[in-house]
Amino acid sequence: FVFFFKQKTAYEMQRGLVGSEMCIRDSYETVYLFDSVQIKNQIYFTGGGLPPADGKGEQFFQTALRLIILPGMDTKTEKLPNMKVSRANHTCVALTSNLIYVVGGCNSKAEIPSCEEFNIEKKTWREIAYLNEKKMWVSVCPVDSKFLYAFGGSSNLKPKESEMIEFLDTQDPTKKLWTKVTLTAGKEHWKRCFFTGCLQISPDEILLFGGLVNKKEVSETTYFNPKKCTMTQGPSLQKADAFYRMKPGKYGNEILVVGSCEGDLHSYNLGERKWNIVKKNIWNPEIGFAVKADTMQRSDDFQSISSKFNCIAVSYTHLRAHETSLHLVCRLLLEKKNE
Numbered sequence: 348f349v350f351f352f353k354q355k356t357a358y359e360m361q362r363g364l365v366g367s368e369m370c371i372r373d374s375y376e377t378v379y380l381f382d383s384v385q386i387k388n389q390i391y392f393t394g395g396g397l398p399p400a401d402g403k404g405e406q407f408f409q410t411a412l413r414l415i416i417l418p419g420m421d422t423k424t425e426k427l428p429n430m431k432v433s434r435a436n437h438t439c440v441a442l443t444s445n446l447i448y449v450v451g452g453c454n455s456k457a458e459i460p461s462c463e464e465f466n467i468e469k470k471t472w473r474e475i476a477y478l479n480e481k482k483m484w485v486s487v488c489p490v491d492s493k494f495l496y497a498f499g500g501s502s503n504l505k506p507k508e509s510e511m512i513e514f515l516d517t518q519d520p521t522k523k524l525w526t527k528v529t530l531t532a533g534k535e536h537w538k539r540c541f542f543t544g545c546l547q548i549s550p551d552e553i554l555l556f557g558g559l560v561n562k563k564e565v566s567e568t569t570y571f572n573p574k575k576c577t578m579t580q581g582p583s584l585q586k587a588d589a590f591y592r593m594k595p596g597k598y599g600n601e602i603l604v605v606g607s608c609e610g611d612l613h614s615y616n617l618g619e620r621k622w623n624i625v626k627k628n629i630w631n632p633e634i635g636f637a638v639k640a641d642t643m644q645r646s647d648d649f650q651s652i653s654s655k656f657n658c659i660a661v662s663y664t665h666l667r668a669h670e671t672s673l674h675l676v677c678r679l680l681l682e683k684k685n686e
Contacts, residue, residue: 508539533578
């Protein structure tokens with residue numbers, strides 16, 4: 348997951364180069380389809396796989412890794428205990444500063460319903476209640492530091508997209524399956540989908556936005572009330588988009604998230620309840636970006652590195668900017684936070 352270099356201080360993670368200067372790569376394996384989550388100055392990476400090569404089939408990993416970002420953007424890595432189940436295309440979220448959850452995904456046996464909890468303090472994994480369907484690319488939203496809500500997802504079954512909503516009370520160890528949610532109102536506002544973004548914006552609201560329906564990006568957004576189990580229509584995105592492993596971040600009165608289709612930076616104003624596009628194409632999968640302390644520099648030489656990797660990012664509070672996994676976090680976000 349992390350790739351060390353001979354020159355300067357940098358690390359490379361699937362389409363992400365982090366460091367103060369361009370560096371020479373020693374070696375790498377193209378690990379892909381993993382997910383990550385950030386807690387303060389630490390980023391946790393889970394699972395993933397390797398594509399078929401040298402006569403071997405696709406491989407899937409149980410690996411977990413912690414990347415600690417130190418002052419000056421130096422980094423330290425720590426290998427964590429393996430998950431119980433190998434998986435890729437899963438969802439990784441932090442419920443609290445001590446608990447991380449991985450949900451669903453796939454491995455060599457196709458889609459899986461299994462879920463796991465990682466206790467950071469104890470450094471232990473444990474299996475928890477299963478999803479009601481075998482699926483990957485599930486949109487998972489932590490709620491009130493106690494519940495997890497799962498929306499949609501995808502599998503190789505027909506119909507491919509899932510419309511299921513389910514939740515888990517993480518403090519109830521007796522549960523064998525997540526609890527299915529039956530909408531009491533607003534069913535017309537919810538569709539089968541995956542790659543949908545989600546974030547709790549108030550005690551009574553989860554904001555759901557974008558995604559893929561019938562392989563096409565959508566601009567619809569909805570508000571889900573977890574207490575009343577209702578859906579209401581929200582303001583549309585200015586541009587249809589999907590959010591493949593893109594983690595939204597709250598900055599003051601705004602929610603910022605990068606779309607996974609063309610790298611547009613979307614902004615949702617909590618007061619006005621309105622979407623805007625702050626900047627288009629802030630990352631380019633064909634060229635890539637190298638990010639220094641205060642400026643974003645485009646480099647054709649970076650193409651050979653960026654095209655091989657695909658790591659995912661989260662929210663940031665660092666003074667310097669860096670790019671990880673198709674998610675470019677630059678000074679633009681930091682300035683918005685300080686305004």
